[in-house]
Amino acid sequence: MKSSMLSGKTALVTGSTSGIGLGIARSLAGQGANIVFNGFGDARQIETLYTDIGREFAVQTAYHNADMSKPAEIAAMMQFADEKFGGVDVLVNNAGIQHVANIEDFPVEKWDAILAINLTSAFHTTRLALPGMKQKNWGRIVNLASVHGLVGSAQKSAYVAAKHGLVGFTKVTALETAHTGITCNAICPGWVLTPLVQQQVDDRAARDGLSNDAAKKALLAEKQPSGEFVTPEELGALAVFFCSPAGDQVRGVAWNMDGGWTAQ
Ligand code: NAD
Numbered sequence: 001m002k003s004s005m006l007s008g009k010t011a012l013v014t015g016s017t018s019g020i021g022l023g024i025a026r027s028l029a030g031q032g033a034n035i036v037f038n039g040f041g042d043a044r045q046i047e048t049l050y051t052d053i054g055r056e057f058a059v060q061t062a063y064h065n066a067d068m069s070k071p072a073e074i075a076a077m078m079q080f081a082d083e084k085f086g087g088v089d090v091l092v093n094n095a096g097i098q099h100v101a102n103i104e105d106f107p108v109e110k111w112d113a114i115l116a117i118n119l120t121s122a123f124h125t126t127r128l129a130l131p132g133m134k135q136k137n138w139g140r141i142v143n144l145a146s147v148h149g150l151v152g153s154a155q156k157s158a159y160v161a162a163k164h165g166l167v168g169f170t171k172v173t174a175l176e177t178a179h180t181g182i183t184c185n186a187i188c189p190g191w192v193l194t195p196l197v198q199q200q201v202d203d204r205a206a207r208d209g210l211s212n213d214a215a216k217k218a219l220l221a222e223k224q225p226s227g228e229f230v231t232p233e234e235l236g237a238l239a240v241f242f243c244s245p246a247g248d249q250v251r252g253v254a255w256n257m258d259g260g261w262t263a264q
Helices: 019-029 043-057 071-085 108-136 157-176 195-208 212-223 232-243
Strands: 010-013 034-038 061-064 090-093 139-144 182-189 254-257
Touching (some): 019 034, 019 139, 019 232, 034 071, 061 071, 071 108, 108 139, 108 157, 108 182, 139 157, 157 182, 182 232, 232 254
Parallel strands (some): 182 254
16 A cells, blocks of 8 residues: 655665564565664575565665674664655664574574574664654654563574663663653564474474474464464555654553464
8 A cells, every 4th residue: 555654765675685673674665664674695586576565665775784793883874864865854773683492402502593693682773763854853662572572382482582681772762752752562472374383383393293284373373362363464554553643642662463362
């Protein structure tokens, strides 16, 4: 759907070459926002992706390959957005990785990487975006947390710690901007069928000798009462709502979209 609600504004979505970030970037482009893409992948495929979305929605798009575990690269990306578009109006902190293991077996470097990418990167992008947003007295910060920002699951210590941290960081950002036109909120999805989750489906299929379909059903049945995956498009629509005038006083929420996972 095309609209002009965000025309003239620029959204930077971290980790937007795949999955949820890509879905949210598309939804914001559909509202007329220029988009700065970020994330890993094949350089030519990424170029096609951002060129096609720019053309489809008649917006300007650009890409920066910052590694979100590296503060200097994050700073370079924010400067790139400033130079290219005059700053970031909508910041979506979405880049994330997962690793599944018991605490005593959890690789130390995986712990550090998950905390850096899923949590600390949001501190860096936010601290660098806020001065420009304050000057314009308008901004939207949307942090992709997870149901794991609200409840725990075994074998996901680093992820659950990072996502609970991100929900806490969201609340503090919302409080520090409460009497400005800047809002900050978190989205807490349940299972969404992206490469990050397909990996867990594949592991389960291999472990339990299941087909891909049966492994998906088993994964959903364990946690998500709807038995349905959440989609990147649904999450994009929620991000668009946060960016709308109706979202002006939605501040510091951790909004679950989880097929009933956390209602249990
Ligand atoms: P995904 O693997 O499809 O996409 C992750 C994106 O992050 C990719 O673009 C990837 O290139 C990028 N990325 C990874 N490491 C990076 C780094 N060091 N620097 C820059 N970019 C990097 O995953 P997804 O499922 O779309 O997840 C997106 C976000 O949503 C994550 O924060 C994830 O924790 C969260 N989330 C996902 C689910 C789910 O079920 N898929 C549920 C809840 C929350």
